[in-house]
Structure formats: structure tokens, C-alpha cells
């Protein structure tokens with residue numbers, strides 16, 4: 001059966017239809033405003049875009065191939081390139097012209113011909129450290145790609161020093177030191193409760209490694225890093241090897257389980273677990289400490305936001321319970337109690353929080369977040385999804401909002417400083433906006449102080465970009481200091 005045909009399922013049709021296009025456009029059209037000539041660097045982002053129809057029913061986004069896109073800013077021009085990451089999995093399936101790997105993170109559903117080949121998809125984040133551009137997914141080691149051509153160099157295991165089988169897609173770079181602070185969960189294999197914590201120096205050498213066991217096996221998608229601590233959130237999207245072997249889902253939502261926050265001193269080897277009632281959180285906007293109290297800003301909802309991971313009780317997915325509200329968790333690392341507090345910061349639900357990364361790990365004011373709901377405002381088109389970008393001043397909780405427009409949704413925004421020494425929050429916000437009725441995507445360049453104002457520039461991408469997860473800005477100076 002040689003026909004390539006994607007399933008007639010919601011995850012593969014309409015605005016979620018695969019794009020699969022690799023290509024290059026030199027000099028994207030600027031349809032509004034002017035691209036500042038002072039912007040010198042590249043916005044890299046990665047999305048999940050299935051190269052072949054799935055072999056399992058109701059497959060979903062997290063299980064699709066990583067397609068990296070880059071926007072290189074040079075003298076007011078923006079050059080575009082998109083390319084699949086050549087993971088071992090991608091290459092095997094490309095040769096066979098079909099999917100050989102089965103369900104999300106379930107090797108027991110794979111074609112026997114691919115046994116032993118990495119299941120990594122490199123579809124979640126693309127980041128720069130120590131002169132290397134790395135595309136990553138949390139179930140495997142990252143894949144190094146060429147920052148000019150996006151050609152795949154190969155798997156990066158920190159010169160062989162990565163003992164964990166996995167590495168997070170959400171490493172943090174300490175702006176004081178240039179260190180890459182990261183971890184792997186399911187570090188001894190799928191569904192294991194083992195966590196490996198690493199710090200690599202500014203040259204990419206692993207200088208610290210410590211191993212812990214979580215109270216239970218769960219998704220540890222993002223985490224918090226401050227000047228003096230790292231924090232592992234254990235949120236009850238739980239995994240179980242027997243369920244996986246039986247062909248069940250990798251994760252289920254277990255509303256009966258408590259949340260745990262594992263606090264480890266930076267470069268330390270001992271974990272202290274703090275405990276709270278059941279709730280859901282995924283991405284961290286930023287975190288900081290004063291030596292005693294650790295503050296973590298993250299959207300918090302009642303239930304898991306992922307409809308493809310079922311409730312353990314069989315309860316139907318309830319979108320209202322998935323609304324996440326940016327909140328601040330505070331842990332007293334010197335207190336007697338093993339609890340932590342939570343304070344809500346907004347009344348708008350949203351996700352994909354980001355900050356000015358020059359202030360990552362430290363006290364900060366500027367953040368951006370994509371919103372799904374704003375009280376009293378309902379888009380006339382009724383389209384669900386991320387409909388607004390908001391900036392927030394964490395000191396006052398003042399918010400500025402920009403509606404994406406009719407039939408439009410927003411992808412993750414990033415903050416771009418105009419120069420290394422610009423004040424905190426002074427710069428640009430870049431964001432892809434999908435124009436669904438036009439089947440294309442715009443790249444908006446916004447003044448970070450006025451995200452609700454007229455864009456500085458709107459750059460037109462004449463195709464619809466596949467749904468993105470995360471991305472980062474890499475300066476021209478960083479690109480000039482690439483690893484050999």
C-alpha cells in the first residue's frame with residue numbers, strides 16, 4: 001500500500017494538517033512597518049510536523065517529527081529556512097517512506113525493524129549553548145544542527161558525559177555564568193522515577209551530576225532554576241511500565257495524587273520534597289530566590305491541559321478545568337513546614353510564559369504569555385486556542401494585551417533585547433501568528449513595552465507554519481562563536 005494519506009482525524013485536518021515543507025526564502029516580504037537594522041541574529045523555533053501518516057489511531061502532536069525554522073535578521077532583511085531534524089528515527093522512516101515507530105513514547109508498539117533506534121523527535125525546543133544549536137525533546141539526548149543550513153550534525157551527549165538516557169527540552173542558562181543547567185527524567189529508561197541533574201559550564205562541559213528518585217513517575221516537562229536552587233515539579237501526569245507494555249497511554253491524569261516540588265541547592269546532591277494538593281502546571285515563566293524563599297511563576301490549572309492523556313478514572317476531558325492562571329509558588333527553604341504557598345497573579349488563563357532571559361534565575365518584572373481566555377471577551381469566530389498575547393509587569397501585575405485577530409492564533413512569543421546591555425524588558429517581542437483563513441503565518445515584531453500597539457514590523461510567511469512549541473533568539477555575536 002503505497003498511498004500516503006493522513007487520517008481523517010481532528011489532529012491531522014484543517015488548521016492541524018501536516019505541512020511537511022522544507023525550504024528557503026531569502027528576503028521575506030515585510031507587509032507592514034520596517035524591520036530594525038539593529039536586529040542582528042536569528043530566531044530559531046521548532047514545531048512538530050508528522051513526516052508520515054501515523055500507524056496508531058488518534059496519534060497527536062507530541063509524537064510528530066521536529067521541523068526547525070529559522071528567521072535570520074541581517075541589515076533589515078529576514079531570511080527564512082525550514083528543515084526537518086534528521087533524527088535516526090526520521091531517517092529510518094524516510095528510507096521506508098512510512099512510519100515505523102508507533103505510539104507516543106511506547107517502544108512496544110514499534111515495527112521490529114527499528115528496535116534499538118532512538119525514538120527521539122527533536123520537536124520541542126531549539127536552543128544555543130557553548131557554540132552549539134541543539135534541538136531537543138525530553139525523551140532523548142538533543143540533536144545538534146547547523147545554525148546556517150539547519151542540517152543535522154548528530155546527537156549531542158556532552159562529549160559522552162550524559163549518563164541519563166534523556167535530557168529536558170527546558171534547560172536554563174544562568175545569565176551570570178553562562179552555565180547550562182539541565183536534567184533528565186525517566187533517566188534510567190521510560191517510566192523510571194529517576195532524575196539526573198546536571199550543570200555544564202559555559203564551554204559545554206558537564207561539571208556537576210546528581211541523581212534523585214521522584215515520589216512517583218510523572219512528566220517533568222519544565223522546572224525552575226534560581227541563583228541558589230533548582231526545583232523539580234512532580235505533577236500527576238503519571239506513567240507506568242505495565243500500562244505501556246499493555247499498549248495503554250504513556251501518561252494518565254491522576255487527580256488523587258499530591259504535587260511535589262523537589263528542591264536541590266545548586267550543584268548539590270540532596271533533595272528536599274515539598275508537598276501540595278493536586279493541581280496541574282507545565283511551563284515556568286521564571287523563578288528566583290533570596291537565599292531563603294524560592295519564588296516560581298507558572299500557570300496553574302485544576303487538571304491536565306493535554307486532552308490526549310486520559311483521566312485515570314475515565315472522566316471526560318473538561319476544558320474548563322484545564323484553564324491555567326499565572327500564579328506564584330513560594331517555598332521557604334529554611335522553614336519547618338513541607339508545604340508551599342500559591343498566589344494567583346492574573347484572572348486571564350494562558351500558557352507559554354516567557355521572560356527576558358537575561359533575567360532568568362533572578363528577580364524580574366517582565367513576562368509575556370499567550371492567553372486562551374479573557375474575562376468578558378469572546379472572539380466572534382468562536383475559535384479555541386491561544387487568541388491573545390499579553391505582557392505582564394510582575395511588580396504591579398499590570399497587563400497589556402493584543403488580540404491576534406479573527407481566525408488567528410498565536411504561537412510562543414520570545415523576548416529579544418536590542419543590545420546586550422539594554423534595560424530589563426526594553427526590546428522586542430517576536431511571535432508567529434497563524435492566519436488560518438489565509439493559510440499563512442505572520443511573524444510580528446512588537447515593541448516589548450507596547451505589545452498592544454502597532455507592530456514595529458509584520459513579516460509575511462507565505463505558508464502556514466506547523467504548530468510550534470518553543471524557540472529562542474541567538475545573536476549574531478553568539479553565532480560567530482560556534483563550536484568547531
Ligand SMILES: [Fe+2]
Nearest residue numbers: 170221283470
Ligand atoms: Fe515546553
